[in-house]
Amino acid sequence: MRSSAYAEWAVVRRARLRIAVITGAIITLLITVVGGVADTVMTHAQNDQVWRELRYGAARGDLSSPPVCTWLYAPGVTPLANAPAGFPVRADVDEVRRTQDAVERSVRRHGTVYLVSTRARADGTVVQAVFDLRYQLADRRNLWFALGVAEAVGLVAAAVTGLVLGRLSVAPLAEALARQRRFVTDASHELRTPVTQVYTRAQLLARQATAEELPAPHREGLARLVGSAGRLGEVLDDLLLSASLARGPASPAERRPVDLVALARSVVAEETDRTRDAGLTVSVEGPSQSLFVDGIESALRRAVGELLSNAISHTPADGRIEVALARSGAMVALTVADTGSGFEPAEADRLFERFHRGGDGGRYGLGLALLREVVTSHRGTVAATGHPGRGARFTIRLPECAAPPARTPPTAAPEPAVEAGHP
Known part of the structure; x- marks a missing residue:
């Protein structure tokens, strides 16, 4: 992908x-x-x-x-x-x-x-x-030989002409794509601050409404406003991350070994309240030792979080979600399996298209598409399998890397010597 x-x-x-x-x-x-x-x-x-x-x-x-x-x-x-x-x-x-x-x-x-x-x-x-x-x-043979030479020269001329015409004719398309990416980045940056302010103020109003015991319709409206502002902030984060990935691979200075086992456990812990409210059971299975992959921790956290969030959204109450990590050759495999609604096998590849609407009417938005961008930018792969009513399984495979060098604790400075006869 x-x-x-x-x-x-x-x-x-x-x-x-x-x-x-x-x-x-x-x-x-x-x-x-x-x-x-x-x-x-x-x-x-x-x-x-x-x-x-x-x-x-x-x-x-x-x-x-x-x-x-x-x-x-x-x-x-x-x-x-x-x-x-x-x-x-x-x-x-x-x-x-x-x-x-x-x-x-x-x-x-x-x-x-x-x-x-x-x-x-x-x-x-x-x-x-x-x-x-x-x-x-x-x-006649000389004629065809001359035509063959002319053909070879013509093909070279055609290649050069095609490259020149291609650059000239396709340049507007490339420029339009570049402008589109810049617009998405600029618009997301400009909207991020006001949306954050709206989300914060909506949360404050919701707390005040609860404390002042406003009518239930008002409290429900404020709760919906908080949810909408939060989702809008998540969309802007997705757009910003997608724009940063579109600029190309991250520089070596931005990448470092990331413990995927610890990261997965941390993401599951962050969703504890949500899974408890939804009546779901979430388990994490993996080796006791760390499994490191080279990448950007924030992007990988977003990818794992999207898999878990997608599983939570499509799994009914009393369902089960399993997060499993394992070493597979030179790769680290992270699998999120659920007992939710699943999907048609023919839709497996289309799930990663932007704003794809599944056969059950569920809309997947930017999340899985962005997940694929994150994984491919880390030289990995992502695959999905599932059946209607029998759950879904998403698997990420990323190249394993060596563990970071252990940090040496700083050596304590020696205490000054005290001469005999002095305090």
Whole structure:
């Protein structure tokens, strides 16, 4: 699975590549069409010219002095010393003698092609004219070689042109994506403070309403206001975290070994009140020793918290949630399984899409999508399995890293020496 930043970059790259491929395909098609037309025209013109010369040679040519690359065979005439073997074609000669109709054909011999025209002259002599097409065939091969060179040059030009056109045409898309990320970041930063103030003031008003025993409708309205402001703050936190992940991988200075076992137990402890109010049983199973992964603790805490929060939201009262940690080869696996409503197996991948609405009508918002971004930015994977009414299981796998070096406690400063005889 891929982060949103990588997905955006992949879209831009695919657009550039598509433009380059289309440009190359157009140039290739044009060169191929031009080559095909040129070869057809050349072949037709050469064949027409050769056949005209052969027909004239067979009907009226000098039998003792034929044109270059042409040999004339007739009764009582000695062929030239360089005449190709296998001629004349006796079957054609016999047929012309019998029918007095001209016979023309092409013959492939000795690695080349010969055009053969056999006809009877006015005096009744049957003459066979043979023409060697080797030079014409060489011209055609040279034509296709030249076209191949032009094709190679055209492909290079197409690649360069495609890259240039791709950058120029896709630049607005890349700029729009960058502006969108900047807008999300700026808007989230600007809204974070007023939303926090609204949330704090709403909490104070809710406490005062409880102390002053306001009517129940007012207290319920204030409670809903507190919940709405809190959820809005969580959405802004999600947007800020997503924008920070979209900027690229964190620098080495921002990452450090994180004990995933301790982090998971801490997240479960923070949700104790919520799980108790919901009537849920939550257990954490894992090794007694620590399992460290390299990353940003706040982002990983958000990811684990999202898994647990998602399980709590989709598990009815008296349900059970199990958080399990284990070492799996060079990876650390964290699994959150619940006995909740589950989901259709076909929706497993779509759960990580932003604001995906499940088949049960439940909306998943930014949480699981952001979870995937966090995991992939830590070079890990996340997978989901489940069945309707039989619960769900989400598994995060992150590369294990070495434990951080133990801190050496500072050495106490030596006490000053006291001379004898002095207090």
